[in-house]
Amino acid sequence: MKTPRDLLLARHHPATPQLDTVRAQALAAAFPNARAPRRAAARLRDWWQELFWPARRAWLGLAAVWVVIVGSHLVRSERGRPENFTGPPTPVLRQLLREQLRLRAELLDDLAPARPTPAPAPPIDPRRGAISRPFPIA
Amino acid sequence: MPDHEQQPVHEARSGDPAAWNTLFQRFQLPLYSFVVELVRxxxxxxxxxxxxxxxxxxxxxxxxxxxxxxxxxxxxxxxRVVQHWRRESRAAQVFQETDAELETVPDDRENPRDGLVRREREAEFFALLERLPEPQRAVLLLHFVEDFSLEEIAAVTDANLGTVKSRLHYAKKALRQLWENRP
Structure with a gap:
């Protein structure tokens, strides 16, 4: 036996797809931000499944290689760093620097080409000394 | 709505879209049935x-x-239905209601089991429903579709309890008379 409720709902049941659309539209209008994260999450999941997951061993191997490379690089740079990098120079260091500068200067002097000798001065005209002055110099 | 039926209204109050989706999915077809029977x-x-x-x-x-x-x-x-009626210039319809007694609407126990006849009678039922005055039809639909209490129907239709009792009573009576007097 069908109740009036059953009759009514059965009569209008074909409208269910339109009602689903109406419901979705009302929710989308009221919660515009609720769908965005879901879409982003879905995109991330798709990317994960399509790009990463089928070749996951290759990606993991590549990642391990990069970890080793970066790690060894960090270790080497740590070892090569001077211990007292920022401190003021000690007197001994100053002395060494002065010595280095002196040696450098000597080295530069040795390597520098010989200076050209100036040309000999022209002979002095003997008459120049006989020029009479109009008045005597004090 | 039956009291035992749990609805995620509390979650909806916190702005949970999934809760709203559940609520609307539950009510969309009864609500549409109610509305479309009124606005046609x-x-x-x-x-x-x-x-x-x-x-x-x-x-x-x-x-x-x-x-x-x-x-x-x-x-x-x-x-919203009332606003629609107003837009359609139909809100001024006033219907005469008379006193009588009626407890039930026609049911299928009186009907033959034959499917074709049943469908014909269902169509008749809706045709008779459409002949009821709108205020009575609204009350009867709320009673049929969600089995709301008289107090709830009064709240839905923004009418006092006595008016709702009267409308439901006369709606059932009118439906019964139409049913008995059908050709």
């Missing part, structure tokens, strides 16, 4: 249902008791 226009009924959903999300704070969500949602839709 499918697209207008769909528009009213969507407006009712949007208004429900926006004004949930005005719902005091979670268990009244169903009747509250129907009251929103009923307001």
């Amino acid at each position: 226009h499918e697209q207008a009924a769909l528009d009213i249902v969507q407006e009712s959903f949007t208004a429900a999300i926006r004004h949930l704070d005005s719902l005091r008791e979670d268990r009244r969500f169903g009747s509250w949602l129907f009251s929103i839709a009923h307001q």
Whole structure:
């Protein structure tokens, strides 16, 4: 036996797809931000499944290689760093620097080409000394 | 709505879209059935249902008791139906109601089991329903579709309890008379 409720709902049941659309539209209008994260999450999941997951061993191997490379690089740079990098120079260091500068200067002097000798001065005209002055110099 | 039926109204109050989706999915077909039987226009009924959903999300704070969500949602839709009637210049219809007794509507126990005959009688039932005055039809539909209490129907239709009792009584009587006097 069908109740009036059953009759009514059965009569209008074909409208269910339109009602689903109406419901979705009302929710989308009221919660515009609720769908965005879901879409982003879905995109991330798709990317994960399509790009990463089928070749996951290759990606993991590549990642391990990069970890080793970066790690060894960090270790080497740590070892090569001077211990007292920022401190003021000690007197001994100053002395060494002065010595280095002196040696450098000597080295530069040795390597520098010989200076050209100036040309000999022209002979002095003997008459120049006989020029009479109009008045005597004090 | 039956008391035992749990609805995620509390979650909806915290703005959970999934809770709203569950609520609307539960009520969309009964609500549409109620509305379309009153406005008799499918697209207008769909528009009213969507407006009712949007208004429900926006004004949930005005719902005091979670268990009244169903009747509250129907009251929103009923307001939209009345506005639709006003737009259609049909709100001024006034119907004479007379005193009588009627407890039940026609049921299938009186009907032959034959499917074709049953469908014909169902069509007859809806044809008779459509002949009822709109205020009586609204009350009868709320009674049929969601089995709301008289108090809930009064809240939905914004009428006092006595008026609702009277309308439901005369709607049933009119339906019975139409049924018995059909050709």
